[in-house]
Amino acid sequence: MTESSGSSNFLTCPQFFAGATSPRLNKSFQIPPRALCYQSFAVLYSPLSKTPVFVAERLNKAQLEDAKGEKRTNRFFADARLKKAERAELDDYKGSGFDRGHMAPAGDMPDARAMAQSFSLANMMPQTPKNNQKPWNGIEQATRKYALRAKGDVYVITGPVYEGKPKTIGDNRVWVPKYLYKLVYDATTGRAWAHWIENNDEARASKPISYAELVRRTGIDFLSKEKVLD
Incomplete structure (x- = not known):
C-alpha cells in the first residue's frame, strides 16, 4: 500500500479515476484529508x-x-499509515449499534491481498445494520451486475x-x-447515475438520481473532465 501523506493527490493510483483525474472538492477542510492508495481502491480520508x-474503484468484468x-476475511484493522489521533479504532465500533460499513465492498475484491485491504477502517463508516445488510447490499450487487455486463471500465465512487452536527x-x-x-460512471x-440512501434501518433503495443532482447535494465535482450523459 502507498500513500500521498497529507495530500488529496492520488499520484500513485490515478487508475481508479476516470481520465486519471480525482474529484474536485468545492469545499474546504478544517484538517486536510489524506489520499490513501490500496491495491483495488483509493480513499480520500478525513x-x-x-x-x-x-472511496474510488475501477470495476470491469475481468x-x-x-x-x-x-x-471474505472479516479481519478489520486500523490503518497504521494514519496517526492514532487521526483514525478510527476497532473499539469505536464495539457496542455502538452500527456496522462497519464498507465503502469499497469486499465483494469487489479480486484476490486475497485486495480482500484483506478492504477491511481497513479507513474504508469504513458507521452504518445502521439493516441498511448495510439489505438495501445497501442490494445497491452493491446491482453495481457489480452492471459492471459485469459493461463493455469496458466502470468507475464507482462511494x-x-x-x-448539521453529526452524531x-x-x-x-x-x-x-x-x-x-x-x-x-x-x-x-x-452515462452516470448515483444511488442515494438515508443511513437508517427504515430506508429503502429508490430510483437513482442524476449526476448533476449528486454534485449539487455533495458539493463534489466527481467527473470534472468527463463528458457525462445522465
Whole structure:
C-alpha cells in the first residue's frame, strides 16, 4: 500500500479515476484529508470525521470474475499509515449499534491481498445494520451486475454526506453519516447515475438520481473532465 501523506493527490493510483483525474472538492477542510492508495481502491480520508470523504474503484468484468471466488476475511484493522489521533479504532465500533460499513465492498475484491485491504477502517463508516445488510447490499450487487455486463471500465465512487452536527461513536468520535451515495460512471457510454440512501434501518433503495443532482447535494465535482450523459 502507498500513500500521498497529507495530500488529496492520488499520484500513485490515478487508475481508479476516470481520465486519471480525482474529484474536485468545492469545499474546504478544517484538517486536510489524506489520499490513501490500496491495491483495488483509493480513499480520500478525513482525519476529522475518521471516515472517508470518498472511496474510488475501477470495476470491469475481468476483475469481478476473479472476485467471485474470493473468500471474505472479516479481519478489520486500523490503518497504521494514519496517526492514532487521526483514525478510527476497532473499539469505536464495539457496542455502538452500527456496522462497519464498507465503502469499497469486499465483494469487489479480486484476490486475497485486495480482500484483506478492504477491511481497513479507513474504508469504513458507521452504518445502521439493516441498511448495510439489505438495501445497501442490494445497491452493491446491482453495481457489480452492471459492471459485469459493461463493455469496458466502470468507475464507482462511494461516500458519506453529513448534516448539521453529526452524531459520533467511540472515544475517537467517528462521525455517523446522514446519507450514503454510490456514483456509477460507465466510461464507454459516458452515462452516470448515483444511488442515494438515508443511513437508517427504515430506508429503502429508490430510483437513482442524476449526476448533476449528486454534485449539487455533495458539493463534489466527481467527473470534472468527463463528458457525462445522465
